[in-house]
Amino acid sequence: MSATGWAGLVPRARDVREGDGPPFVWGSGTALVVEPAPGLREVARWLRGQSVLPFREEGERALDDGGAPDDEGAPGNTVELRLDAGLGPEAYRLEVTADRALIEGGDAAGVFRGLQTLRQALPPAAFRRAGPRCEWRIAPCRVQDAPRFAWRGLMLDVARHFMPKDGVLRLLDLLAVHKLNVFHLHLTDDQGWRMEIRRYPRLTEVGGSRSRTRVGHRASPLWDERPHGGHYTQDDLREIVAYAAERHITVVPEIELPGHSQAAIAAYPQLGNTDVVDTSALEVWTDWGVSPQLLAPTDDVLRFYEHVLEEVLDVFPSPFIHIGGDETPKEQWRASAVAQERIAREGLRDEDALQAWMVRHFDRWLAERGRRMVGWDEILEGGTLGGDGLTPGAVVSSWRGYEGGIAAAEAGHDVVMCPEHEVYLDRRQAPGEDEPVPLGRVASLQDVYEVRPVPARLAESGHAGRVLGLQANMWTECAESSQRVDYQVFPRLAAVAEVAWAGPGHSYDEFAERLAAAHLPRLDACGVEYRPLSGPRPW
Numbered sequence: 408m409s410a411t412g413w414a415g416l417v418p419r420a421r422d423v424r425e426g427d428g429p430p431f432v433w434g435s436g437t438a439l440v441v442e443p444a445p446g447l448r449e450v451a452r453w454l455r456g457q458s459v460l461p462f463r464e465e466g467e468r469a470l471d472d473g474g475a476p477d478d479e480g481a482p483g484n485t486v487e488l489r490l491d492a493g494l495g496p497e498a499y500r501l502e503v504t505a506d507r508a509l510i511e512g513g514d515a516a517g518v519f520r521g522l523q524t525l526r527q528a529l530p531p532a533a534f535r536r537a538g539p540r541c542e543w544r545i546a547p548c549r550v551q552d553a554p555r556f557a558w559r560g561l562m563l564d565v566a567r568h569f570m571p572k573d574g575v576l577r578l579l580d581l582l583a584v585h586k587l588n589v590f591h592l593h594l595t596d597d598q599g600w601r602m603e604i605r606r607y608p609r610l611t612e613v614g615g616s617r618s619r620t621r622v623g624h625r626a627s628p629l630w631d632e633r634p635h636g637g638h639y640t641q642d643d644l645r646e647i648v649a650y651a652a653e654r655h656i657t658v659v660p661e662i663e664l665p666g667h668s669q670a671a672i673a674a675y676p677q678l679g680n681t682d683v684v685d686t687s688a689l690e691v692w693t694d695w696g697v698s699p700q701l702l703a704p705t706d707d708v709l710r711f712y713e714h715v716l717e718e719v720l721d722v723f724p725s726p727f728i729h730i731g732g733d734e735t736p737k738e739q740w741r742a743s744a745v746a747q748e749r750i751a752r753e754g755l756r757d758e759d760a761l762q763a764w765m766v767r768h769f770d771r772w773l774a775e776r777g778r779r780m781v782g783w784d785e786i787l788e789g790g791t792l793g794g795d796g797l798t799p800g801a802v803v804s805s806w807r808g809y810e811g812g813i814a815a816a817e818a819g820h821d822v823v824m825c826p827e828h829e830v831y832l833d834r835r836q837a838p839g840e841d842e843p844v845p846l847g848r849v850a851s852l853q854d855v856y857e858v859r860p861v862p863a864r865l866a867e868s869g870h871a872g873r874v875l876g877l878q879a880n881m882w883t884e885c886a887e888s889s890q891r892v893d894y895q896v897f898p899r900l901a902a903v904a905e906v907a908w909a910g911p912g913h914s915y916d917e918f919a920e921r922l923a924a925a926h927l928p929r930l931d932a933c934g935v936e937y938r939p940l941s942g943p944r945p946w
């Protein structure tokens with residue numbers, strides 16, 4: 408059996424049983440029938456928006472409580488969308504016969520995921536944005552499916568290189584194809600602040616652009632002398648959030664603190680450690696790596712970031728808000744009388760404990776507003792676990808391997824695994840000198856496919872349930888365009904999606920074969936400039 412159609416699903420489905428008999432022929436006589444249940448109208452709207460998929464003109468009919476569609480003798484078959492309360496979140500059942508393609512979901516998200524499966528049973532041309540309205544034939548089949556993890560994510564760094572809104576929306580479409588459900592948006596860093604904050608306009612006016620950019624290696628004197636910049640207005644971000652929600656994707660915003668914040672300090676110099684550095688002439692950082700600048704631990708700075716987060720909460724309904732917390736060089740705090748005074752006043756041990764104190768402040772502030780803080784695994788340093796530590800809802804993104812995630816899970820926190828050696832998509836994909844991105848060690852498609860988000864130790868100690876899921880991170884120091892992001896993200900994101908949705912399969916070889924036969928043609932139809940399995944693209 409060739410690995411296309413029902414045998415070519417990416418990610419794999421749990422249980423697929425192909426039947427005999429005539430196919431379902433999807434054509435202009437096909438009617439859309441939708442149970443009047445929460446969220447299904449929106450799913451139907453998304454489906455109608457896929458203009459290569461034809462439906463009968465008179466529009467959809469509502470399906471009353473279990474009753475058969477009222478046909479009035481019209482010819483044609485139906486695509487039916489329903490809920491089944493017996494199924495879990497995002498789970499679905501799909502049944503295709505000659506007369507109907509029925510999708511029943513545990514919730515609207517499940518129906519949406521089921522539609523992605525149905526779409527993959529069509530030829531790759533069904534993934535084109537537009538095309539001739541033709542008839543699609545689908546072999547009869549029954550599918551039962553449910554996700555392995557509740558968090559299946561991609562992080563995109565739009566701070567190092569801004570990605571215009573259209574590129575983000577396109578990426579969300581691609582997440583949907585892969586049944587991913589979390590889009591983590593890294594909005595601020597040393598090199599740029601990308602979210603409009605109405606109370607503090609200089610964050611984007613000043614922090615939203617930089618004069619030039621270092622390209623190439625640290626030892627190399629090469630600079631791109633063009634300015635780089637861009638930001639999203641709050642309206643842009645609301646549009647992104649709504650577009651994601653239509654695809655049952657949560658947008659998790661990240662506002663970095665206390666490190667990775669040179670762009671903010673360049674915009675508002677009083678945020679920095681002004682008793683040890685003159686921040687008044689500071690620019691948005693043009694170099695890569697970690698800037699020595701960090702926020703001063705003063706009440707004014709805490710208030711400033713609370714005001715920023717108030718606007719963030721207003722725009723992003725996500726239950727999770729990421730506050731960064733990674734890679735914080737503490738030299739300025741060691742030298743600053745203001746920071747040392749704070750350490751003494753709060754009875755803290757050292758600068759690590761001072762960072763933990765700041766993290767706890769925002770953890771509680773978010774918890775009081777019904778949100779859960781997420782932070783990189785450095786937030787575990789300086790005494791945030793146990794005792795008077797993080798609130799129980801705080802979540803850790805474990806990026807420096809699995810250790811942080813294991814410690815957090817064993818202390819009763821949920822974790823998202825994003826180990827850098829396996830799922831950092833900014834890393835090069837092969838050792839060859841012709842790979843366009845020199846960064847880091849190799850993370851081949853196979854390395855990514857072999858990521859195991861639940862370490863044996865957590866399975867043994869009974870804490871496996873603390874692993875919310877798996878997330879790939881796309882940092883963009885070396886990815887200045889959508890084309891470059893495509894190249895880094897695909898097809899490795901398909902491997903992430905398969906592990907996160909379905910779990911590891913029989914073998915990498917089987918996955919790679921299925922990917923080549925069935926999925927890369929879909930990505931072609933979507934216009935994705937992925938890295939071919941045979942090697943780099945000529946550009």
Ligand code: TNX
Pocket residue numbers: 733734783806831833847882883884
């Ligand atoms: C580490 S992962 C970082 C990022 C860089 C990335 C480059 C993490 C929380 N911090 O700031 O972009 O490495 O791979």
